[in-house]
Amino acid sequence: xxxxxxxxxxxxxxxxxxxxxxxxxxxxxxxxxxxxxxxxxxxxxxxxxxxxxxxxxxxxxxxxxxxxxxxxxxxxxxxxxxxxxxxxxxxxxxxxxxxxxxxxxxxxxxxxxxxxxxxxxxxxxxxxxxxxxxxxxxxxxxxxxxxxxxxxxxxxxxxxxxxxxxxxxxxxxxxxx
Numbered sequence: 001x002x003x004x005x006x007x008x009x010x011x012x013x014x015x016x017x018x019x020x021x022x023x024x025x026x027x028x029x030x031x032x033x034x035x036x037x038x039x040x041x042x043x044x045x046x047x048x049x050x051x052x053x054x055x056x057x058x059x060x061x062x063x064x065x066x067x068x069x070x071x072x073x074x075x076x077x078x079x080x081x082x083x084x085x086x087x088x089x090x091x092x093x094x095x096x097x098x099x100x101x102x103x104x105x106x107x108x109x110x111x112x113x114x115x116x117x118x119x120x121x122x123x124x125x126x127x128x129x130x131x132x133x134x135x136x137x138x139x140x141x142x143x144x145x146x147x148x149x150x151x152x153x154x155x156x157x158x159x160x161x162x163x164x165x166x167x168x169x170x171x172x173x174x175x176x177x
Contacts, residue, residue, distance in 0.1 A: 004039060004085040005100065007032060008063065012080065013073030019064045020076050022084060029063045031092070032056050032084070040067075040082045051084075099154065101130065107154070107161045109134050109144070118142075120161065132161075 008022040024032060033056040041048045052068040065084070070076050094100070104123040109132070111117050118134040123146060125131075130146040144150065144163055153162035 003088055004041070005088055005091050005102065006041070006083040006085050007035075007038075008084045010040070010065075010076065010079050010082050010084065011062065013076040014059070014064050016073060017066065018070040018072050018075060019066050020070070020079070021059070022063045022065045024063050029056065029058045032063050032065065035086060035090070039085045040079050041085050042079075043081050043083075048085075049079075097148075099156070101125075103156055104132060104146070104154075104161070107156070107159050110160055110162045112152075112162065112164050117163075117165075 007026045008024045010020045011023050012021050013019070014021045022032070026032065032053070035053050038051050038053060039048050040051050049069075053065060054068050055066040057064050070079075091100070101123040104120050107120045109117045109120060116137075118136040118141075120132045121135045121141065122133040123130060124133070126143075128145070131143045132146050132151075133141050133143055135141050144165075149164070151161055151163050153160075155161070
């Protein structure tokens, strides 16, 4: 998986022609429409298979994707919850203030006073935006919003992120399990 980026996940079959309802993890459904070859990867990441995108259309908040390899909805049951991935080389170039969520995992979180507060173990999109799950040295975790006024410096090359801890999280050392 290190050479690929997940751009969505197959949620369920749609209709009778073998379209898959895909939860999109990119900034736009059009990004998927511009692709042809992808790799489908099982949830445990032990199995993968190539797939060819024939068509993509928006449907509510998801994309309906027709893969050449699936002709009927029943055939899609085998790839339920599989991710749709592309080679890293096929990813679009990012602007200076943009980041792939997977690139944030592994960064050391440094507070404004220069103290290490933990390591980002996951970045995910929550109801209020992107959150960073940070694991402290004692094994406890806490979440920090990934916002410009909080995450003041992101240095991917040196694997660190400087944050101004928001009010309410200033005592993260006292966070309960």
